[in-house]
Amino acid sequence: MQAVVFNEFGHSDVLRLEELPDPEPGPGEVLVDVTATALNHLDVDVREGTSRFPVECPHVPGVEPVGRIAALGEGVEGWQVGDRVAVYLIATCGACRYCVTGRESLCTAPDWFVGMGSPGAYAERVTCKTSQLVRVPDGVSDIEAAATNIAFATAWHMLVTRARLRPGESVLVNSVGSGIGSAAVQVAKLAGAFVIGTSSRADKLEKAKELGLDVGIDYTSEKISEAVMRVTNDQGVDIVYEHVGGELFQEGLESLAKDGRLVTCGAHSGEVVPFDIIPFFRRQLSVIGSFVFTREEVELCFRLVAQGSLRPQIAATFPLEKVKEATDLMESRDFFGKIILLPGGRS
Ligand SMILES: [Zn+2]
Known part of the structure; x- marks a missing residue:
């Protein structure tokens, strides 16, 4: 063969x-x-x-x-x-x-x-x-x-099984143009979420809107956490769907609402990141690992x-x-x- x-x-x-x-x-x-x-x-x-x-x-x-x-x-x-x-x-x-x-x-x-x-x-x-x-x-x-x-099975496992996404919650999906990003937009929408997504390109954000994305953030022109706060009236999102690592992981933590949870399955842009414990416990946040x-x-x-x-x-x-x-x-x-x-x- x-x-x-x-x-x-x-x-x-x-x-x-x-x-x-x-x-x-x-x-x-x-x-x-x-x-x-x-x-x-x-x-x-x-x-x-x-x-x-x-x-x-x-x-x-x-x-x-x-x-x-x-x-x-x-x-x-x-x-x-x-x-x-x-x-x-x-x-x-x-x-x-x-x-x-x-x-x-x-x-x-x-x-x-x-x-x-x-x-x-x-x-x-x-x-x-x-x-x-x-x-x-x-x-x-x-x-x-x-x-x-x-x-799709990764997106389902992360959002539904691990992060326990509920209808009416808000989700931030990093890199909506990727395979698992474009899948997560659809799974989150199907589950009844308000879906915010990031990309470095306007055409990818437009395409993701055809799949259910509600609001797109071009992270080359706006800091993600600031854009999320603008879109959510300074509340933040209930769930961050993270698979990139590095700075996007940090931005994800800063984008969370109180009692929010960040679920992650990847870190190819940075596997080890600083972690500020004080806002983490005061805001009662969760970081959830997800594997396959x-x-x-x-x-x-x-x-x-x-x-x-x-x-x-x-x-x-x-x-x-x-x-x-x-x-x-x-x-x-x-x-x-x-x-x-x-x-x-x-x-
Ligand atoms: Zn076994």
């Missing part, structure tokens, strides 16, 4: 298209012909060796394959060759106290993560455990499924896409051999939504 490999950590020019042997599904596993996979900023951290996950070279990146089951390993039941599936990125144990209470993103004994502990989705084929499979329903294309999986999502949340988001309640945003699609162009586009931030690779050359 063809796969994108890096043999050393570094910039996008370390990515190579190579011919690798087809993986073999072991007991309880399936082989998936990958038709589509979305790019994630995590792939960049993995490739640069800064992800804090134990990744070794050579490595095939890519954390969210979508495709069709091509072969069944020994003892597999309930799945057929040809089934259209997305792969949940963690091979969870299914038995720890978190797995058995529907909190599998906290699994204490995960086998591996697709694209981190095992070969990833920038390839024509991957293997995974049946416990990782999520059916893609009719009405959701492979490309839409790839653009939905991590982006559950398979149930992926299934829910697929259903909401199928019924037209959520609209995955496809920025561009690329064949596998154009992986460098695709990655460079993602790192340029000059796009809106999700960038999709098509390893099988079809949708």
Whole structure:
């Protein structure tokens, strides 16, 4: 099979298209012909060796394959060759106290993560455990499924599950043009929130308004926390949806209403920040960590896409051999939504 490999950590020019042997599904596993996979900023951290996950070279990146089951390993039941599936990125144990209470993103004994502990989705084929499979329903294309999986399930997990967003609350979404930003605008609107969003570009803010954004803030011309206070009559927002880190994390804290909560899942612009404890406790704020999502949340988001309640945003699609162009586009931030690779050359 063809796969994108890096043999050393570094910039996008370390990515190579190579011919690798087809993986073999072991007991309880399936082989998936990958038709589509979305790019994630995590792939960049993995490739640069800064992800804090134990990744070794050579490595095939890519954390969210979508495709069709091509072969069944020994003892597999309930799945057929040809089934259209997305792969949940963690091979969870299914038995720890978190797995058995529907909190599998906290699994204490995960086998591996697709694209981190095992070969990833920038390839024509991957293997995974049946416990990782999520059916893609009719009405959701492979490309839409790839653009939905991590982006929308992450947004759902952060806003609804972790931050417990309620109708009538206000939400600040940082970077509305990103995959998880454009997803969060839609999830927040669907949940009945007043949605404020940031971007460095007016055209991205306009596009986000088509998805439910109520007020856009261009952070190149106005300090975010000051703009939020202007828009909310000096009250601040109930929830800040944060995935950037660094200065935006600080601005997020300063944008919160009393009893507000900042929920975060990323920090590629700065992982360690100063933290002023006094206003934090006097204003009774909360900072909430969020890590991935559950398979149930992926299934829910697929259903909401199928019924037209959520609209995955496809920025561009690329064949596998154009992986460098695709990655460079993602790192340029000059796009809106999700960038999709098509390893099988079809949708
Ligand atoms: Zn577990």
